[in-house]
Amino acid sequence: MNDLARSHHDAPLDDLSLAAVAGQGLALRRVDDADAAQVAAWLDAVSRGFLDGERNETQHRAFFDLLGYRRKLGVYDEDAPHPETPSATFASWAAELTVPGGTVPTCAITSVTVAPTHRRRGLLRSLMTGELRTAASLGLPVATLTVSESGIYGRFGFGPAAHATSWTIASRRATWTGPIAPGRVDFVSREHARTLVEALHERIRRTSPGEVDMPGGHWDRFLGTRPDAEKADQRRVLQYRSPAGEVDGLVLYSVTENEHDYSESTLDVALLMAATDEAYAGLWRFLLSMDLIGTVRAGELSTDEPLWWMIADQRAARIAVRDHHYVRILDVPAALRARRFGAPGLVALEVADALGLAEGRWLLRADADGTGHVTAWEGAAPAGAITARLGVAELSAAYLGGVSLATLARAGRVETTDADALARVFGWSRAPRLSYWY
Ligand SMILES: CC(C)(COP(=O)(O)OP(=O)(O)OC[C@H]1O[C@@H](n2cnc3c(N)ncnc32)[C@H](O)[C@@H]1OP(=O)(O)O)[C@@H](O)C(=O)NCCC(=O)NCCS
Known part of the structure; x- marks a missing residue:
């Protein structure tokens, strides 16, 4: 594990998430990776959440041996008949995402489940918003995940960035x-x-x-x-x-x-x-x-x-x-600097983010060699810049070059002064791909 991966794995839980979960009479805890019984109960909850059968000893052992690197969260209900089995689970680890012309550290998220007995009372929202805040505070510029259903993660700023x-x-x-x-x-x-x-x-x-x-x-x-x-x-x-x-x-x-x-x-x-x-x-x-x-x-x-x-x-x-691989930009300048661009251009971005993490006005100057320089801007957009107003989910969807920003403009999801020029800047020669699920 490198330093970033270690600090992400061990990071304390988000205060707002702890309070929100405690407000429901439940407890949010990190799973101790050295405690085989805790890990087994957590895996049982994940399995049940994804409608799989009971895990056997071999499966518990293999999971314990191989997946200690994942930061695992559980929401525990002390009034439940089996309080050791969490009612919600969430895991992540610091990975590396390939972007056009480079790579960027990502908070890769997996094992998101809320038990049918505890659904739709905001547990996913508490876990996701807290873990995104934690990832952002540690300097992870993006978060990524693959999904069981398309309708879940857009509200948290994720956009489908690599189709399958x-x-x-x-x-x-x-x-x-x-x-x-x-x-x-x-x-x-x-x-x-x-x-x-x-x-x-x-x-x-x-x-x-x-x-x-x-x-x-x-x-x-x-x-x-x-x-x-x-x-x-x-x-x-x-x-x-x-x-x-x-x-x-x-x-x-x-x-x-x-x-x-x-x-x-x-x-x-x-x-x-x-x-x-x-x-x-x-x-x-x-x-x-x-x-x-x-x-x-x-x-x-x-x-x-x-x-x-x-x-x-x-x-x-x-x-x-x-839709397959979803991206959520957490830090716009760091994310944009990590990739190369398809054409030179000056873009004044105005990014909206309901969670406030990536919200702001950013000026991107893409050089002829594809390098991006990013600064903040205020007031009127600089002369000659293409302006683009969009949500963080749209920027994230276009981040890997998997969808043209001209297409998103035609879909009414981006407001811009020059959709074609904007699309050329963000375009890339190779369609993104993720060859598996996680
Ligand atoms: C998906 C799941 C984690 C949601 O958990 P939850 O605690 O019920 O979600 P929350 O109560 O926090 O809901 C947060 C928001 O997401 C919405 N939402 C939750 N699940 C949704 C779904 N499956 N489809 C569409 N919207 C969903 C809620 O309506 C709520 O919307 P709002 O912000 O407009 O109020 C849970 O239903 C589950 O475990 N499903 C089975 C396993 C699974 O598919 N996990 C996802 C793996 S990628």
């Missing part, structure tokens, strides 16, 4: 027209892939806006190499190795047989990682040409995949888009 596409490809119909990669594709064991996956992700994530680094047991969960993994034996792994001998790509998949017609089985890609264009082409071509597979499905791809331009029949792919 789910693909269903009729693989025989697709017909590969992309490059023939020069390397080789081989099966490797899940255990062998585990030795490669973290380094590969580190190579990939820094050039892919929207990705975050993932500590703990994340990769073991994907690869089924942790004791609590389910259906691990169903997963297969292929690697792509370049002619120079470097493993530049991995794909993890499982197959569902079609018992009525074995030649029409379905292959589900759990994760395809490619550090080079050749690895991307090599792995996708391999998947689309496998015998007995009629359908290839993949999720959490970006909205602008090269794959679509590597098949002769684009209608062989049915693509569904949804």
